[in-house]
Amino acid sequence: MKYLGDTLPTLSVRNIVKAYPNGEGGKTRVLDGISFEVKDGEFLGLLGPSGCGKTTLLKIIAGLLEPDEGEVAIDGVPVGPGHNRVGFIFQQESLFPWRSVRENIEYGLEITGSDLSKRHALSDEIIGIVGMEGLEDHLPHEISGGQARRTEMARSLIIKPDILLADEALSNLDLQTRNHLQGEFLRITEETGSTVLFVSHNVDEAVFMSDRILVMSNIPSRIIAEYVVDLPRPRNRTSPESLEYRARILEVLRVEQEKAMSRQTRQKPPVAT
Secondary structure, three states: HHOOOHHHHHHHEEEEEEEEEOOOEEEEEEEEEEEEEEEOOOOOEEOOOOOHHHHHHHHHHHHOOOOOEEEEOOOEEOOOOOOOOEEEEEOOOOOOOOOOHHHOHHHHHHHHOHHHHHHHHHHHHHHHOOOOOOOOOOOOOOHHHHHHHHHHHHHHHOOOEEEEEOOOOOOOOHHHHHHHHHHHHHHHHHHOOOEEEEEOHHHHHHHHHHHHHEOOOOOOOEEEEEEEOOOOOOOOOOOOOHHHHHOOOHHHHHHHHHHHHHHHHOOOOOOOO
């Protein structure tokens, strides 16, 4: 990250294939040759219909799942299960309820054996960046949902990840808080120079935040569309240009969601009579 003087890498996802048992003795292919790159310092949005494998893909990139085929590389070097090159903000809140804000933020450094003085110096820095000063000693139940998201973001950034992965990171917030944190998320990642892969179901959010947007198809999932969001920041959510991006992406997603719903209907078991 820039604030720690690091050089950021490029993420390469190469021909990722992943299938799961379907309960009928066979397998259902979820990811079918997914390939893309994320440039140094880029904010890449990833959209797709429900159930298309977005979270599975993030877990493979994070080294939490192993692909059936393909590879993930950072700076041209392949990485595998258990690697520590990324930070991950999960969809569900994942703070330890018995640990303070600071203790949650420092957790990754603590388990790697970093000494106390170094942990505190780094946590002071990132706490300032995410705007959590004065709340360091609070427990998770004593802070708001938006503050919890800032804490999780700080916990991911303090370990100096090469890539920050965010899986629906703002989805469980009310609309006003979510809109505010979209701007804050951009400010923080720009200040830290982070390379971000951001999964969302919200097209407006993706257009507002992303430098580039990829759209995944219904399963077996592939990358079917790419949009470079060539709009200056701060962006106007209701400008004709933003609404044009929104309309084009929604039409692609509408077609894929209809395919997904049709597949789910065909797979439903018959109703007993």
